[in-house]
Amino acid sequence: MTQRYDAADLRRFAAALFEAGGMEAEKAVTVAEILVEGDLLGHDTHGLAQLSPYLDALASGDMLGRGEPEVVSSTPVAETWDGRKLPGPWLVRRAADLASARAAEFGLSAVAIRRSHHIACLAAYLPRVVERGQVLLIFTSDPATASVAPWGGTRRLFTPNPVAAGWPSPGGPVMLDVSMSITTNAMTARRRAEGARFPRPALLDAGGRPTDDPNAFFTDPGGTLLPLGGEAAGHKGSALGLMVEALTGALAGHGRADAPTGWGASVLVLVLDPARFGGRDAFLRETGWMEDAVHANPPVPGGETPRLPGERGWRRRAEALARGVALHPAIPPVLEERAARAGVAPPAPL
Template identity: 30%
Template sequence: MKSFSIDELNKFTTSLLVSKKIPQVNAEYIAEMAVRTEAMGILTHGLAVLGYLDNQVPDVFDPGTEPEIIKEKGASVLIDGKNGFSQLAMKLAIEMAMDKAGTMGIAMAAIRNTSWLGALGPYLESIARAGFMAQLWGQSSQCADCAPIGGITGKFSTNPVALAFPTSGDPVIADISTATVSMGAVNRMVRYDEKARARIFMDKNGLPTDDPNAMLDDGSIFFLGGPEYAHKGYGFSLWAEALTAMSGGSANNPDLPQSQNLNLTIIDIEAFGGMNYFDSEIVRFITHIKDTRLRPGFDAIRLPGERAFKSLKDSLQHGLSLSDAKLEMLNRMARKNGVSELK
């Protein structure tokens, strides 16, 4: 393990992206979000995005690709990612939806035909800190990770969703898969020869197992709820597919090129009960839920996002520690693209 300052990593990752002919301002934003996600402890969806982009640019999409506004009507906007950078499409969606929500009370931005965003939650932080509530749905059009209820063959991505709202401190940000785990977590378990803590996978014969290697042999991941209650996650995942179809994107279809589709909703609290009441009620409610007896093995009641913000603060103060494998991944990209390595 070796530690680097956030500023050092931002500069290094920006230089990697600029070496791929990505415009400086775009490279800075993409790099900042990848580093911040990693610093929040989301190791499967942070700097890993850079490895993905290194393989995509310029062979799959042009480094100068910019998102396009297709349709704008009242509180809604439709953005086409042009099979390019989801980070840039997301940035545009956030800016437009926040402006619309501030005027109209609520706004929705749909993004179709874009690339892998990585973790969803970090993109909602700025929205919640500005006093809004937000939800973000993600869908991938070609993944075969989860089977429909009663089936064996994967027909869905792990289709994630993130929810965020402000508090008197850091925002609450829940970022989850509609499956029991993300594919990033599955790949990590396989890499380190780990088993799941429960039988959250289905093997090729339709039987529950704790072995992630089932995914490499025509198996699938159970939806959120596991073998007995997967219908809960199934319903949420179907909603993500419907949002994709609504935006003119491709619901799961292995015959078409891979793309990710996103849907962002932003709500202005002031348009409803008002921020003053919301703040006081959330403070009361959080105090209420934390005042409870603890289960064995737990030392506190935590809210979604607490661990991530603690990790971020530690990284900002002491630097971000990278595993030898993660550092080598970045330096391999540096050597490939003629950029000075991290030392």
């Protein structure tokens, strides 16, 4: 039977562990909220699965638990920060809040962040801004590592480079969080640990041959993650991945050309306010029309009614808040081990 946990208990527990690990209280609370939000939405490789690696990064000094980002450049609508390896979830939420406030005045605003630490689940940032009636886009890459080859290549050059976007619609937020590769590093590692293959080719082995075997990623030389689109249309995912590289590392002024080390992220946060464009009511009229049209579209034979991006995750979130969060089976033992190590009481299942 799947064990469920109260979301508030999980947040308090994670925050206590981060604070015990040396993170400032405000940062600890924000990071805990973002990780749990990832699990609420069903992104369980980028929720509390990241708690233990984050604590290790804090202990090693790769993640900085205290301090402020450095403002590299600033205009009324755009800023660039040096994140100084501060916690990524804290930096990105702060950037989104700043961009949201400025977009309400100017229509749009962006914050580019270099040298952030890992930023967890991108979808977790979307509801807070979308519920204000605004549109949020997030792009991220990690210039210190690589796992995806460019189209036609066989050696790792860039990361899965996810893009997240959220916007309001009458029926609830529309949210997408999509990597520019078929799968991610975290999911590949999980499938390898579970002894499971992918349902279709998701990687290239070191020789450039498509494979569904996650072990191909861990050979020497290593295989690569296939770009989004796979064997048939991976040129599209590869091109989009390169676009994310330009919008993150290049725009923030620090990327692969600087040969950074450690675990981190380059990030672009962009907020647009429909009220400053064609008007909020007109925006909702259009997104509402599309929402109805998607739902009314005849499904394929034997298929379910078409749904909007993030619709299933939003329902899962509501269920988890009402009934408790169902964590991936690999996570509770790690939480218990970390609790014992820190002398913090672990969350009890419901």
